[in-house]
Amino acid sequence: MAKWPISFRKTVQSVWTVLTNGYIVGFFRGKIYTGKLKNMCVPGLNCYSCPGSLGSCPIGSLQAVLGSAKYKISFYLLGFFLLIGTLLGRLVCGFLCPFGLIQELLYKIPFIKKIRTFRLDRPLRWLKYGILVVFVMLLPLFIVDAAGTGSPWFCKWICPAGTLEGGVPLVSTNPALQSVIGFLFHWKLAILLVTILLSILIYRPFCKYICPLGAIYALFNKVSVYRYHVDQEKCTGCGKCEKACPMQISPVRETNHLECIRCGECKGGCSFNAITSGFSFGSKNKGKNS
Amino acid sequence: MKAGVKSSGKRWKRSTDKILMWQVLLFMAGVLAFAVGIYRDEVRTVLMKAIYICLECIGIG
Ligand code: SF4
Ligand code: SF4
Numbered sequence: 001m002a003k004w005p006i007s008f009r010k011t012v013q014s015v016w017t018v019l020t021n022g023y024i025v026g027f028f029r030g031k032i033y034t035g036k037l038k039n040m041c042v043p044g045l046n047c048y049s050c051p052g053s054l055g056s057c058p059i060g061s062l063q064a065v066l067g068s069a070k071y072k073i074s075f076y077l078l079g080f081f082l083l084i085g086t087l088l089g090r091l092v093c094g095f096l097c098p099f100g101l102i103q104e105l106l107y108k109i110p111f112i113k114k115i116r117t118f119r120l121d122r123p124l125r126w127l128k129y130g131i132l133v134v135f136v137m138l139l140p141l142f143i144v145d146a147a148g149t150g151s152p153w154f155c156k157w158i159c160p161a162g163t164l165e166g167g168v169p170l171v172s173t174n175p176a177l178q179s180v181i182g183f184l185f186h187w188k189l190a191i192l193l194v195t196i197l198l199s200i201l202i203y204r205p206f207c208k209y210i211c212p213l214g215a216i217y218a219l220f221n222k223v224s225v226y227r228y229h230v231d232q233e234k235c236t237g238c239g240k241c242e243k244a245c246p247m248q249i250s251p252v253r254e255t256n257h258l259e260c261i262r263c264g265e266c267k268g269g270c271s272f273n274a275i276t277s278g279f280s281f282g283s284k285n286k287g288k289n290s
Numbered sequence: 291m292k293a294g295v296k297s298s299g300k301r302w303k304r305s306t307d308k309i310l311m312w313q314v315l316l317f318m319a320g321v322l323a324f325a326v327g328i329y330r331d332e333v334r335t336v337l338m339k340a341i342y343i344c345l346e347c348i349g350i351g
């Protein structure tokens with residue numbers, strides 16, 4: 001039987017992206033879906049202003065609730081992050097995030113030299129936590145207008161996913177929007193272009209350094225039900241898994257690290273089947289190596 | 291067997307219990323918070339933001 005041409009993970013990523021962005025007519029009409037499904041957030045970074053999007057973006061929603069005059073804390077989003085984070089951790093990043101998939105595809109574009117790591121790589125990974133606290137939480141909460149409403153600062157000044165998934169398709173198909181673009185649009189377009197260029201050079205730069213959603217799920221990686229396990233009896237310490245890891249962590253010494261997006265590359269890299277993953281309560285793992 | 295693996299068995303069991311405790315605790319807190327959020331009608335704020343084009347997201351507002 002012919003082999004399926006793309007990996008299981010890429011298949012899940014692609015199917016999920018298409019399913020959660022299935023409002024195809026939106027792309028042609030330059031409009032967005034306005035139905036009840038948008039009550040619910042999708043787990044990954046998926047702009048709710050993407051014409052195809054059927055769900056809400058958790059980071060946009062968090063800013064919307066924190067910035068509203070009515071609420072100053074969001075139990076709905078807190079509960080959402082606790083549930084998804086405890087069950088999956090950053091498995092969301094590896095499997096269920098359209099913007100993660102886009103960056104991975106961009107990284108597939110050949111270039112003379114890809115950058116695996118550089119001097120400030122590790123310290124810069126902390127930047128996303130700062131962005132989460134300042135742009136997603138504090139600024140929308142405390143910088144408010146006369147009506148007590150705050151702006152979604154991360155969406156407005158940083159998020160390239162919003163520009164790519166929402167801004168570009170909507171502005172290119174909607175003449176009314178074209179007539180009002182100004183500095184902010186060009187600023188966000190510039191951030192998007194830098195993100196695209198960097199994604200060709202570096203594996204998932206937005207996920208590594210900027211994404212506040214990845215930062216939230218990272219906090220659950222150590223305890224999430226879906227987790228990795230290294231069988232110390234099988235591991236020979238050859239280091240092949242570490243070389244295979246696109247996030248540049250050591251699956252053996254740093255199992256379930258904050259930066260682990262559960263992509264499974266390390267499992268494939270290990271010749272001794274020492275690394276397994278799966279859903280398990282407690283740290284014991286009955287997962288598979290495949 | 292590698293040195294230290296056997297001796298760390300007990301410690302490993304303890305960490306398993308601890309992780310299980312965190313999983314249960316966080317999951318229950320999640321269910322509770324999610325329910326409180328729905329009760330407070332935060333969902334409406336999310337929906338209202340999501341069904342109109344977010345001008346900030348697309349770089350206009
Ligand atoms: S701009 Fe970014 S953070 Fe905001 S709603 Fe869109 S994808 Fe989410
Ligand atoms: S870090 Fe953010 S953009 Fe990257 S995969 Fe995770 S949620 Fe998506």
Ligand code: SF4
Pocket residue numbers: 244245246247248249250251259260261262263264265266267
């Ligand atoms: S440790 Fe393994 S699963 Fe985690 S990011 Fe690295 S290669 Fe992927």
